[in-house]
Amino acid sequence: MKRRANTFVAGIGSWLATQAVALAEQRFPPPDFESGYKLPITQTPAPRAEWLAWLDVVVLLAALGFACHLIFRRRSRPGLVGLSLFSLVYFGFYRKGCICAIGAVQNVTLALCDRSYALPLTVLVFALAPIVLSLVVGRAFCAAVCPHGALQDLVLIKPSKVPAWLEHGLGIVPYLYLGAGLLFAATGSAFLVCRYDPFVPLFRLSGSFWMLTAGAAFVALGMFVGRPYCRFLCPYGALLRVGATLARWRLASAEALANFVAELIDDRQHHGVPVPSAEEETKLPERH
Amino acid sequence: MKNPSAGSRITRRRWLRQGVRHAAVLGLAGSAVIQNRRQARAADNTAPNPFAYDVSRLEKTDPKLVRFAETRRFHCPQPDPRRLTLGPDGNLFVAARDAVAVLDPTGTLVRELTFAGPARCVAVAADGTTFVGLRDHVELFDAGGQRIAAWDSPGRKAWLTGLAVGDQGDLFAADSGNRLVWRYNRSGKVLGRLGEKNPQRDIAGFILPSPYLDVAWHKDGLLRVNNPGRHRVEVYTRDGDLELTWGKASMGIDGFCGCCNPIAVALMPDGRYVTCEKGLPRVKIYREHGDFDCVVAGPELFPQNARIGAGEEAADGARAALDAAVDAHGRVFVLDTITGDIRLMEPKA
Amino acid sequence: METKPANVPPLNRRQFLRSSLRVAAMTGVGAVMGRLAGRTATRGTVWQIDPARCLRCGQCATECVLAQSAVKCVHTHAICGYCELCTSYFVPEPNALNTGAENQLCPTAAIRRKYVEDPYYEYTIDEDLCIGCGKCVEGCNRFGNGSLYLQIRHNHCLNCNECSIARVCAGDAIHRVPADHPYLLKTTVSH
Secondary structure, three states: OOOHHHHHHHHHHHHHHHHHHHHHHOOOOOOOOOOOOOOOOOOOOOOOOHHHHHHHHHHHHHHHHHHHHHHHHHOOHHHHHHHHHHHHHHHHHHOOOOOOHHHHHHHHHHHHHOOOOOEEHHHHHHHHHHHHHHHHHOOHHHHHOOHHHHHHHHHOOOOOOOOHHHHHHHOOHHHHHHHHHHHHHHOOOOOHHHHOOOOHHHHHOOOOHHHHHHHHHHHHHHOOOOOHHHHHOOHHHHHHHHHHHOOOOOOOOHHHHHHHHHHHHHHHHHOOOOOOOHHHOOOOOOOO | OOOOOOOOOOOHHHHHHHHHHHHHHHHHHHHHHHHHHHHHHHHHOOOOOOOOOOOHHHHOOOHHHEOEEEEEEEEOOOOOOOEEEEOOOOOEEEEOOOEEEEEOOOOOEEEEEEOOOOOOEEEEOOOOOEEEEOOOOEEEEOOOOOEEEEOOOOOOOOOEEEEEEOOOOOEEEEEOOOOEEEEEOOOOOEEEEEOOOEHHHOEOOOOOOOOOOOEEEOOOOOEEEEEHHHOEEEEEOOOOOEEEEEOOEOOOOOOEOOOOOOOEEEEOOOOOEEEEEOOOOEEEEEOOOOOEEEEEEOHHHOHHHHHHHOOOOOOOHHHOOEEEEEOOOOOEEEEEOOOOEEEEEEEOO | OOOOOOOOOOOOHHHHHHHHHHHHHHHHHHHHHHHHHOOEEOOOEEEEEOOOOOOOOOHHHHHOOOOOOOEEEEEOOOOOOOOOOOOOOEOOOOOOOOOOHHHEOOOOOOEEEEEEEOOEEEEEEOOOOOOOOOHHHHHHHHHOOOOEEEEEOOOOOOOOOOOOOOOOOOOOOEEEEEOOOOOOOOOOOOO
16 A cells, blocks of 8 residues: 555646646547547546445444444344344445445544545544444444444354453454554555455455455354454454443443443432333343 | 453553563564565566567567668757758758757767757758758758748648658658648748548558658659558659559568558668668668568667557657668668667668 | 432542543544544545556456456547557457457457448447456557556446555556546547
């Protein structure tokens, strides 16, 4: 990856220079056609419309909000599954995994370190909205909006417990990957996270052999290990994990959730608020 | 609150120490990878291209066909040279970006004629009058380099790329834009239009995908004109009657390569043709009726011209061309428009 | 008015730290947004090839993340010579100047040759077949006017964050351009 804005300016400049010189000397006329033949115009298919990028942002924010509603209000696991499916289809197969919050944080890093790089506003929102939300309510983005997590959730058929020593050891990898990704992005060298994302080739239904193999391997592993990419590789998840530890209202482990609910009941009793009955409590979202 | 799991024993000091170690490893690894990427990037430029347009076999000339050798080389002092011609005194006249450079046979600059725009072609009469073709009109200079006249443009589409002085003082101007040759008298009046498409006169017309129409006048009273799109040379009387055509399209040494060649034509004192081609830059000699004779200079002598013409360097390949002029002794001066070099090629002993 | 129950625990150190860090993180996010807000681009950018720098290395055909590259050959007909012997259509030494497969340069037969009038032929690109290998561009540049060149077609391109072709481009020819001017078309060549 190059210093984009600088090379963009250089590229535009060199092209404009050649065109300016050429235009100044005028174009050598094409043949005179006696049959009335008209020269075809070069077709220029337009890129994706600008407003669709903002639509993606609106959908992201709406999905995040709806995820919070499903988690905290409705306590609905089927709702979260439905939202996950929608996210997989929209952000995964329709948008082909790009733009995503996981990669967008690299663009933000590059923009912070390179004054000549102009970051699109939509990318900034994509990168920061889930982080802001994680500081408030935890990893709602991971729960039902991230297409990577959604895919892994949907293929999980027989979850196995990962040994504690392995989980602890692999738990450092996302932080290392995050550090490497931000370092490479900050220096303008590469967008590592985008380059080595295992699921985006599956969403695109094309890619290099090794990346498609890696994606298939993660899907296969995800059938027996809950969310392996999220737990052991995702750099954005590492960032959100840090944010979630600071969250005001977060759902962590089932034990912590139970403690939280107990505190909530205790708090309500002390304030004279009626405590909901067992029937009014819906099933809690499963945690890994 | 979650209790620390048994056996983790992560203390603050240990966490910090591990963090610093990890950061150091990460920094070193990152630097190494960045450096490797730079080297790999440089190496990518030499990776074989499975879709290469391979004409390497055609860029080699059989040495037995080459009967000329370079004896001297000098450089045009002006950038972007396009055409050259010889004056009656043996000086070289080179039409370049904004000037015509006059060089003596050793390459020393004698004088310059300057213009507001590119000079595209030049011819010199026996009395020293210099005719310079700018894009759309002709200007005249006396033997001392003083401007005498500027003729009117023959039309909106005029694109002059070759000039030749006839034996009656008339000037033949090859107009690539209008696809014909203008015949002027000394005062700039148009006397005729040669080579224009005319089925009644059995003239097919010039095919010019690019502006490389050229003319050469011989003492036999006939005008030679290249027709690049038809891969041939045509011979006209001064009144525009087509006498002869010869040439064929071929990448081989005996034909004209590519889509539009030859791009320049000159004449030996004995009437043989000297032709220049682009794409596979080469200068060849054909006998009077178009039979291939020999090679003056093959693509081996113009590596940069060939590279830029092929677009192997990020430079404008459209200007990659050659031009030739012949003196009274049969020595051939070859202009390389990319390097600006002028090579003197003399027959081998 | 409610009074605070006596047995509600006071804010402990962990809660204080967490709240402080949360506020600090929020402030940091706000600072990042504030710093970048003045430098954000309201219009997006897309990838495009600069024809002046393209070296026709062939990697556009092989390095794109899509199965069939988003890079296609594009033709500016105003520059074309409409030659009967087109060196971008025919192999260097064709058997005959016809549409026989053995005579065609394009590995996927993506160039259409149509007679216009003597001796001119029109050459157009079938983008469904074009793989962006640049072989025809090479032939056109070497012997012709250079009216054929490679461009990224935005009805195919996914606008990846990091273009996999740009990463390996031999001529450093692929850059980001404004989305409202997504093509770098040749309008002329300087003869």
